[in-house]
Amino acid sequence: MSGPLAGLRVVEHSGPLGQLAGKLLADMGADVVLVEPPAGSAARAVGPFVDDVPGPNRSLNFWYHNTNKRSVIADLETSEGASTWRSLVGCADIVIEDCAPGELDGLSLGYSALGEPRSGLIWCAVTPFGQDGPWAHYQATDMIGLALGGPMKMNGYDPEDAPGAPPIRGLGDQGYNTACHYAAQGILAALLYRDRTGKGQFIDASMHEACSSTTEVALPYWFTLRTDVFRQTGRHAAAQPTEPWLYMAADGKYNLIFGVGRDNATWAKIKAWFQESGFGKQFGEPRFDDPAVRQPGKGSPEAAEIMAELGAFIAGHTAEEVYRGGQERRQAWGVVRAPSEALDDPHWSDRGFWAEVTGEGRAEPVRMPGAPYQFSATPWELRRPAPKLGEHTAEVLAEWLGQQ
């Protein structure tokens, strides 16, 4: 089997910002060659590390974001490295780079020197703010992207939960990830255009625009009502205060609750479940029969009673019991898991979600997230773990360039 992108050659020069874009292509069959300086991609210096020992081949961040790629060392500051870069780009279908705007052009190694003469080449530059504009050369990390782009201002606490708390950044480099989700969309759109016409093009992918495009109701509120939404603990930012969604269970974990028995069929099931456990004894009274009075946020006493009983019910059960019991009764409830706690959920093993990799310091395979999508004909596939620094220099130069 081979992925939908089998046969495509991609040259990548990226670190923490752009590396997911290359992974998305590599995991679906593209031959992605990561060109690294002799010291390695900056992503190799990002922890956590195997056994907390830093080293170019021990970054778990790098392990995850560079699966299925091959590594070639080329120092673009030297004439030999520059020549290698030119040659690799010369036989690539797609280039992905996350250098500062103008940086590669300054070395005569950017799109204007290498891309424009080749009409079929797709060149995607991922940057914090795009190629032009007053902030084009502003410095940014993932957090800066999430701050300026808007996600952070929507995420945080009610004053009673954390007085004076700032907007909060969700961890996991989600600003970089979002930049790369858009970069991949652009690359694939350009690829479909090339399928039709043979023509490539330059793609200007900005993390700032990507993050701003990923803030749900925030912009609609401003465009429609000239209102800013404000952040609230563990739930959506909104233009008005809303009801809590998080309830602590008996084991100290949180359940995430969206309403209770919105329609009468599921309400009957929830009612029976609660009452079997000794909660919500009053729910049999006819005043609870109208779905409208059961909805939180409208001020009805019945809704308040339901939420109070729900809180007591959850406090008396484990979070997983509440989650599964709710889902079995058609409630889209959740449990707030640590990322690794999904490893214990057999549903994901049923689907074959986990991938297994080895690497420096771990000869036995360890699990990590696998396919974000399941293709019936051309599936996601782990062909090789992330490359060791320079592991494939000779191999790729021989294969792509015929150099021995």
Place this chain on the structure above:
Amino acid sequence: MADLPLAGIRICDLTWVIAGPTATRVLADFGAEVIRVEHGQAADPIRFGRPILSGKPTLNNSGFFNYFNRNKKSILLNVRHPLGMELLHRLIAVSDVVIENFSSGVLDSWELSYEAQKAINPAIIYCSVSGFGHTGRDKHFTTWGPTAQALSGLTMMSGLPGKPPAGWGYSYMDHTAGYYSAIAVMMALHHRNKTGEGQHIDISQVEAGMALTGPAVLDYTVNGRSFRREGMPTGNRAWEPAIAPHNTYRCAGDDRWIAVACRNDAEWGAMVRAMGEPAWAGARFETLVGRLEYQDELDTRIGEWTATRDDYAVMAALQAAGVPAGVCQGPSDRVERDEQFRARGWWTSMPHAELGPEAGIDGVTPRLARTPGTNRTASPLLGEHTLDVMTGLLGMTGDEFAEYTEMGVFM
């Protein structure tokens, strides 16, 4: 007029709420003909979704719906009517892609499994987006975006240590499941261009979220460390790479904050100079080890410096020194104050019958130099294109259309 990269691609769009419409927004922006199949009896709840212009929902005055459904067409089709289902088959026959984000099992109950779709159109690409996917023991469970965020670990990874989770503040995984769907559909289209072969793409919103937590999962499977431990999550302090300062600091004004990150000693040195070389910023903060060890005091001191200053002025001063810094911008900041968005022409508007002649919208990213995605039309009114699609694309006569309308096929 510049060609659009997805010109000629037709999408039979059965999606609703946010995750599916996000996917088709991307495809429509890049030029695909996206035909939303809608149901008057069970309308997309986002058509009622706040913000609503002028009070009462009309199904056509939601700014929320407008944001996710620009550039698309809308047809009304009663799939519970046998003739409505027959028309859906005819639409699938002339489409490149069918995409839906119902609970798993719904399309099967319509007798439109992938196998059935393939019988109608052998090269069809069928993309389903559900909470838990179409296989596995819990496939009948359901999600909203926040459920997927909670189950995948993203919610827990957002917050101050010792506090309840903060995250995510919106349905990040509705957006992002939509992005994965758009990516997957375009990959499948490329494969079909090469081979003529279609396929089924099964996307689980929770799995898409789990795929964004790779290093955290590996830190457990390799190092045995769970995020459920004291001190985690780290709020706005850096998790990895461990650098300091890395936080948000209060500025002058109401709820104004600046995010600042110094990646190395040189950037810290530049920040010290930008702050006017205060006496406190001396020896023990010069190295990363010291800045991490005394991070509480470091954050306090920086916060004292920013507290009396304007957030945009702090950003300008630090960025002029080469230090990563950014205002925590709200939506009004982005639209009204952000110089970068303004310079790049990011904000625009398109006329909409009920939202007004200048219903605001953002641009299309990333920017393809030769064939950029474009804003062409605001979101469609419910059923706005039923007549056009039926009599144009599906070749129905005017009389037939009137007859079908009478029979309740278009409702």
